[in-house]
Amino acid sequence: MLISALILIFMIVILPLETGRLLACFDRTPGRDTGMVFLAGFLFQIVLFFPVALGCMFFIRQDNFAVCTKIYLILSLIPAVAGTICRVKELKERKPEAPEKAAKPEVYSNTGEVKNGKFRDAEKMILWGAFLVIFAFQLYKAVTTAFIDGDNTFYVTQSLIAQQQGVMFTNLPYTGGPTSLDMRHALAVLPLWFAYLAKISGIHATVLCKTVMPLFLIPLTYLVFFEIAKILYPEEKNNIPFFLCIVAIFEMFGSVSIYTAERFFLTRTWQGKAMLGSVVIPVIILGLLLLAKSYGEKEGTGVKTAWYLIVSTGIFSGICTSLGAAYSAGLVATGCFILAICKKKPGIFVTGLLACIPQVLYMAAYVLLK
Template sequence: MSQSIFGVVSLIFWLLIAPLMVGITFNFILPKEKRRLGITFLLGFLIYVAGFEIIAIPCMTKIMYNAFSYCVKYYVILAWVLMIPGIIKTALAVFKDKNLNKLFYVRKADERINDTKNNGMNVASRSSVSSDEFEAADPEVAKKHKLETYIYWGIFFALLAFQMVMAVLMASFDGDDAYYVVESLLAQQADVMNTILPYTGISTSLDIRHALAVITMWIAFIAKVSGVHATIVSHTVIPLIVIPLVYLVYVEIGKSLFRKKQEFVPVFMIIVSFLLMFGNVSIHTPATFFLMRTWQGKAIVCNLVFPLIFWIFLEMMEKKEDKTDEKKEEKTDSAGVEHTTEKVVAKAGIRQKISTFSFGWIMLIFVNMLAGMCTAMGVIFATGLIGLLTLILLFIKKDWKVLIGAFICVIPNFVYLALYLSIWSS
């Protein structure tokens, strides 16, 4: 009984709390309005797994005996180094400031209404104004729309819960499990990293075709530190993390697509959930991989990595108006008479534009690392997708600095390919 409790607590810590603390440590790179709980967790998860890739590949290629034990030890140290600043920030926000808004951005309702009043918008048409403006103009009708929005969100969360429950109760076993899941199990029980052939149990040289896709080793790490069997982690635990994470990305995509119609987001999510639930028209569709092979790297790439790339580019493609912050400055002339002048102190729009661009390219670095961690194919396809979307972004922004950001964010992919070819030829 105590072992089961320890396993559950360990899983919660290493799969939920640890990524969140890492995200809180690094959420300063996010624009203020992006420092929400979901995006902070997403950022932390990307950095968290990227750290494992940095530790796992050298351990696998350089250490001959007990490689996985060294990998676990070094990664635990790195994870705590990444978490401790976030833990300190959280403790200060909870016990000293008693205000979680220090950690996450929460936009208050009165701020939205004040923004609308300050804009002086004439809400004459429902189709031409944002939901916040409509709420400020007609509270009674807005209350009805808000109720409808809550109902739609309730339907979506019911569908999400149904998918998660069915992913556990009706766990699908795939032929690839004979390789991928066994690799995780061998790491957990035999303390090796891709040096035993799963099909026969015979020792072999490093299998470079699959070795750099260390998602199996990360699953083995979760199994090792929690004491839960690697097969259970793969088939039962990982879907409970990946499925909500994928939908979190789609929520952010919906918010980007419907910036002034946020009440459409839950409807969008219901449509997405139905497409994923009933997308099993063949064994090769992303929907099939999403719900039936969730723990495999290919499933994570097509259902998490690619939507992440689209969302980040949607954020960077947004055209923001430059807003000028002004403040009054008191000046006194030689006669001692005070004069009030308006002085431009900041270009908030420009700062926001720079911040959004920086956060986008930085997150893409970690997204590319996640792609390589899942499958070598992810490196190729992610690079191609980023290249295509960069051309579109370049056309929209007409700024050559876009090319610099695109080049920097795919550096991990070039390093991955160079490492792959060097090991292959050796």
């Protein structure tokens, strides 16, 4: 079990992080942190799985999932190794710089009085402590609580069939019997990605989806909101944990119906529909905020990163669920249209439409195949 856990950590943490370092070599944006690097690498890794899975699904008949696993494993290692080499080379070339003591900005209370350093630090620690308590409670409940959900009969079973029988969407999840390729769900390959992780790590697909993946996907969601908070509050650092506390509370008490994103986030964390609401849409919003910031004071800084997040997340939306492609395209087009008006740059909207091409192709393929 320990070896399986280490393998899984390597696949979903180390590989995306090192892949992100490779991408960072092409866009040396100042102030880039490890969280953004990891997020970029994760998107690259999961988007890379999409063409590999589709190619094996449509062009290989026997043991296509086994072939998919081998091909994707090799392809996923290449950018990670390249990123490690790039990072080592960068560290060797970097010249040591003398540390500069930056003056702490004055923070004012509601009465207009300047807060002293001790009060500011105590307030920050309390807010971070409150968020970490809520965050830990959510992880605990996600692992120890089982939720009854009819969709598990399909999604988790498809992952299990791929892991144990080596086929992709050609067996009925309800009976286990063979059938023709399920064109309705064939393009949403997220269950196959979970099956790949289960196959490589040796963990049962059901255990992986229901127990293990929430320990990764819930922190991933809060990582995205953390990056959003850093853009919204570049100077007011104490507002970042406060923002995360508000988000965490909404996630806990937003289950007002069975259809809310908050309910999916905590009860169906591993499903594509849940990842669409908790990861995909927030990352698109992060990309749009970063794009708006790039055309602000330091125009052009971070533009590549912003467009990369938008385009890769658009592809990821189709991997999660078929309708995700339409939702993400609409959000990107609307956001870029608003930015084009606010920044008086029509090129933003034109580029935004071009960024939606993957979703348009996805939806066209879905209609033709179905």
